[in-house]
Amino acid sequence: MTTRTIKVDYLTRVEGEGALHLTIRGRRVERAELRIFEPPRFFEAFLRGRGYEEVPDIVARICGICPVAYQMSAVQAIEDAFGLTVDPTVRALRRLLYCGEWIESHVLHQFMLHAPDFLGYAGAIEMARDHRPVVERALRMKKAGNEIVRVLGGREIHPINVRVGGFHRAPAPGELRALREPLRRARDDAIDALRWAAGLEFPDFERDYEFVALHHPGEYPMNEGRIVSSAGIDVDARHYEDHFEERQVEHSTALHSAIRGRGPYFVGPLARLNLNAASLSPLARQVLADIGLRLPCRNPFRSLLARGVEVLHAFEVALEVIDSYQPPETVPGEPSPRAGTGFGATEAPRGLLWHRYEIGGDGLLSGARIVPPTSQNQPTIEEDLRAVAERFVDYDDDALRERCEQSIRNYDPCISCSTHFLKLEIDRA
Amino acid sequence: MSAARRGAGAPAGASPVPRGRRRPRLAVWKFASCDGCQLSLLDCEDELLAVADAVEIANFAEASSAIGKGPYDLSLVEGSITTEHDARRIRTIRRQSRRLVTIGACATAGGIQALRNFGDVAQFAAVVYARPDYISTLATSTPIAAHVPVDFELRGCPIDKRQLLDVITAFLAGRRPTTPAHSVCVECKLRGSVCVMVARGTPCLGPVTHAGCGALCPAYDRGCYGCFGPTAAPNTASLAHRWAELGESPARIGRAFRSFNAWAEPFRRESEAQDDRLADPARQAKAAPAGGSETAE
Numbered sequence: 211m212t213t214r215t216i217k218v219d220y221l222t223r224v225e226g227e228g229a230l231h232l233t234i235r236g237r238r239v240e241r242a243e244l245r246i247f248e249p250p251r252f253f254e255a256f257l258r259g260r261g262y263e264e265v266p267d268i269v270a271r272i273c274g275i276c277p278v279a280y281q282m283s284a285v286q287a288i289e290d291a292f293g294l295t296v297d298p299t300v301r302a303l304r305r306l307l308y309c310g311e312w313i314e315s316h317v318l319h320q321f322m323l324h325a326p327d328f329l330g331y332a333g334a335i336e337m338a339r340d341h342r343p344v345v346e347r348a349l350r351m352k353k354a355g356n357e358i359v360r361v362l363g364g365r366e367i368h369p370i371n372v373r374v375g376g377f378h379r380a381p382a383p384g385e386l387r388a389l390r391e392p393l394r395r396a397r398d399d400a401i402d403a404l405r406w407a408a409g410l411e412f413p414d415f416e417r418d419y420e421f422v423a424l425h426h427p428g429e430y431p432m433n434e435g436r437i438v439s440s441a442g443i444d445v446d447a448r449h450y451e452d453h454f455e456e457r458q459v460e461h462s463t464a465l466h467s468a469i470r471g472r473g474p475y476f477v478g479p480l481a482r483l484n485l486n487a488a489s490l491s492p493l494a495r496q497v498l499a500d501i502g503l504r505l506p507c508r509n510p511f512r513s514l515l516a517r518g519v520e521v522l523h524a525f526e527v528a529l530e531v532i533d534s535y536q537p538p539e540t541v542p543g544e545p546s547p548r549a550g551t552g553f554g555a556t557e558a559p560r561g562l563l564w565h566r567y568e569i570g571g572d573g574l575l576s577g578a579r580i581v582p583p584t585s586q587n588q589p590t591i592e593e594d595l596r597a598v599a600e601r602f603v604d605y606d607d608d609a610l611r612e613r614c615e616q617s618i619r620n621y622d623p624c625i626s627c628s629t630h631f632l633k634l635e636i637d638r639a
Numbered sequence: 640m641s642a643a644r645r646g647a648g649a650p651a652g653a654s655p656v657p658r659g660r661r662r663p664r665l666a667v668w669k670f671a672s673c674d675g676c677q678l679s680l681l682d683c684e685d686e687l688l689a690v691a692d693a694v695e696i697a698n699f700a701e702a703s704s705a706i707g708k709g710p711y712d713l714s715l716v717e718g719s720i721t722t723e724h725d726a727r728r729i730r731t732i733r734r735q736s737r738r739l740v741t742i743g744a745c746a747t748a749g750g751i752q753a754l755r756n757f758g759d760v761a762q763f764a765a766v767v768y769a770r771p772d773y774i775s776t777l778a779t780s781t782p783i784a785a786h787v788p789v790d791f792e793l794r795g796c797p798i799d800k801r802q803l804l805d806v807i808t809a810f811l812a813g814r815r816p817t818t819p820a821h822s823v824c825v826e827c828k829l830r831g832s833v834c835v836m837v838a839r840g841t842p843c844l845g846p847v848t849h850a851g852c853g854a855l856c857p858a859y860d861r862g863c864y865g866c867f868g869p870t871a872a873p874n875t876a877s878l879a880h881r882w883a884e885l886g887e888s889p890a891r892i893g894r895a896f897r898s899f900n901a902w903a904e905p906f907r908r909e910s911e912a913q914d915d916r917l918a919d920p921a922r923q924a925k926a927a928p929a930g931g932s933e934t935a936e
Contacts, residue, residue, distance in 0.1 A: 222704040251752040274675020333703025353684035367797040379860040
C-alpha cells in the first residue's frame with residue numbers, strides 16, 4: 211500500500227505561524243496534524259502582579275486582529291470580580307466597538323484570506339487583477355468597520371479607550387453621527403458582497419459537530435450570554451471549566467480544548483449562526499433566507515457565508531447603537547478593587563473567548579487563564595483535515611494540499627492568539 | 640533597540656531602490672508578535688491596491704500564498720527573536736534583503752514578551768508547562784537589531800500606518816523617512832490637547848515617549864502609556880519623580896516603564912531604578928533630581 215505525505219511547512223493566509231502534516235496510507239489518513247510552532251509569548255505569566263487597570267491594554271497585544279475581543283472579555287471578567295455593573299450606555303458602546311472589530315476581521319478573512327481559495331488565487335492582490343470591484347468593495351467594508359474602532363477606540367489596532375467600568379472618554383454624538391453615512395453605504399455593500407459570496411462553489415462536505423457559542427435571550431451574542439452547545443450545554447462563564455478542558459500536545463505550542471467526556475467542538479461564526487439565527491436583525495435574516503443558507507449548516511466551508519451574515523448584522527447593530535446614542539452624563543470613576551475571581555466570556559470574531567482572573571484586594575492580579583477560540587477549534591480542525599483528506603483522496607497532491615489548506619482557513623485560525631495561552635498555573639484541582 | 644541604531648534614518652547616501660524595468664520587491668516577515676504591525680499594511684484600505692501596483696509583494700505569508708524567493712529590495716520585519724530557529728532565520732532574511740526595516744515595538748525593542756528578560760525563564764518554563772520539554776524557547780526576547788544590522792526602526796505598538804506608508808515610499812525613493820523623533824508632548828501641542836498631567840494631575844509618559852501616535856491618549860482623557868518607546872535622550876528619572884509627587888508608588892511607576900517597550904534601554908533602566916527603590920525605601924528620599932522642567936511645562 212502506498213504512503214503519501216502532504217505537507218505545508220508554513221501556512222499562508224492565516225494569522226501566525228503553523229504547518230500542516232498529513233500521512234495517508236492507501237485511502238486512509240493515518241495522521242493529520244495542524245502543527246503550531248509560533249513561539250509562545252507567555253501572557254498569562256506577564257499578567258501576574260500587574261494592576262487590574264493595565265489588563266485591557268496588555269491583553270490587546272495578544273492579537274493585532276482581534277484586540278477588542280481580548281479587551282471585552284477582560285473588562286467583563288474584572289468587573290465580575292469587583293461586582294461592578296456597567297451602565298447601559300457603556301454596554302451599548304462596547305457592542306458598537308465589537309461590531310467594528312467583527313466587520314474588519316470578518317471582511318479581511320472572507321475576501322482577502324479565504325475567497326482566494328474558492329477562486330484559485332494566491333491572495334487578494336492577485337484576485338484583484340480579475341475581480342477588482344469585489345476586492346474594492348471588501349476594502350470599503352473593512353474600512354467602515356475599522357472607522358468605528360478608530361473613532362470609539364482611538365485607533366484600529368490596540369485601541370486605547372477601553373477601561374474597567376467603561377471608556378476613558380465617551381464619544382461626542384457628532385463623532386458617531388459622522389460614521390452613519392459610510393456605514394449605511396457599507397451595509398449595502400455587505401448585502402451585495404454576501405450575495406456574491408453565495409455564488410461561490412462550496413465543496414460538498416459535512417460533519418456532525420457540537421457547536422458552542424454564547425446565547426442571549428434578546429440579542430445575537432457578542433458581549434454577553436450563557437455558553438450553550440448544540441448538544442445541550444447551558445452554563446454561565448463561571449462554570450465553563452466544569453465542562454471544558456485543555457490538554458497539551460507535542461506538535462503544538464497551543465493547547466487543545468475538549469468538552470469533558472465528549473471531545474472536540476466547534477466555535478466561531480457558523481456555531482453562533484446555528485445557535486442564534488433567530489436573534490439576527492430582520493434584514494440579515496432576510497438576506498440569509500435569500501441566499502438559501504439552510505440552518506443548521508454542518509458544512510464548515512460555508513463559514514465564509516456565516517461571516518457575511520454576521521457582517522451585515524454588525525452593520526445593522528452599529529447603526530442602531532449610533533442612532534440611539536445619548537452620551538453619559540458622568541464618566542465612571544475608578545472602581546474599588548475587591549479580592550476575588552472574575553470570569554468573562556464574549557464572542558471574538560473567531561469564537562468564544564473565555565477569561566478568568568484572580569485579583570487581590572490591592573487590585574493586583576495573582577492568576578490569569580485565557581482560552582482563545584483557535585485553541586478550542588484546533589482538535590476540530592484536525593478532525594476536519596482527516597475527513598477532508600479522505601473525502602478528496604483521489605485528488606493529486608497539489609489539489610489535495612490546497613483543499614486541506616482551505617479547510618484550515620474555514621476556521622480563520624488565529625495562531626498568534628492561540629499560542630500565547632499555554633497554561634501557566636497548575637490548578638486543575 | 641540598540642543604542643547605535645536608535646534614531647538612525649536611512650544610511651547616508653542610500654541609493655534609491657532600482658526602478659524602471661522591474662517593480663521593487665517587498666517582503667514582510669513575522670517573528671514573535673501579535674500580527675498587528677503587518678496588519679497595518681492591510682489596514683491601508685485606500686492605498687493597498689496602489690501599493691501592490693507600485694511594488695511586487697514578493698513575500699507576505701499573511702496575505703498571499705505566492706512566496707517568491709529573494710533577494711528582496713525591502714524587507715519589513717515584525718516581531719522579536721525568541722527561539723534559536725528565529726535567530727538563524729533573521730540572518731538569512733538579512734542576507735536576502737537590500738534594505739531591512741523593523742516595524743513595531745517587538746522588532747524594535749523586544750515587545751511585551753521581553754518581560755521574560757526580567758525573570759528566570761528556566762524556572763518559568765517548568766512552572767508553566769505540563770510538558771516543558773515540548774517547548775523550545777530562548778531565555779530572552781530581543782530586538783532584531785541585536786542580531787543583524789537594521790536600516791531603519793519604525794516605532795509603535797502598533798506602528799502608525801501613515802508612517803508605514805511614508806517609510807515604504809522613502810526607501811523606494813531613496814530618501815529618509817520623515818518620522819519625527821520628538822516626544823509625544825510636541826504632538827499634544829500640535830493637536831491642541833490640554834496637558835493631562837498639568838491640568839488634571841494624570842500620570843503621563845508623554846514627555847519621555849517617542850512621537851508617532853499623534854498624541855492619542857491625552858486626546859482620549861488618559862495619560863500616554865508609552866507605546867512608541869523612549870524618545871531620544873529622555874529624562875525618565877525626572878518624570879518618575881513627578882509621578883511620585885502625583886502620588887504614584889515605585890511599583891506603579893516601575894510597571895509603567897515595564898510594558899511594551901520594557902527592554903528599550905532608557906525604560907529598562909528606569910524600571911530597574913524603581914525596583915531598587917522598592918527594595919530599599921530609604922533611597923526614595925534621594926530620588927530623582929527635583930524640578931523636572933521637561934515633565935511639566
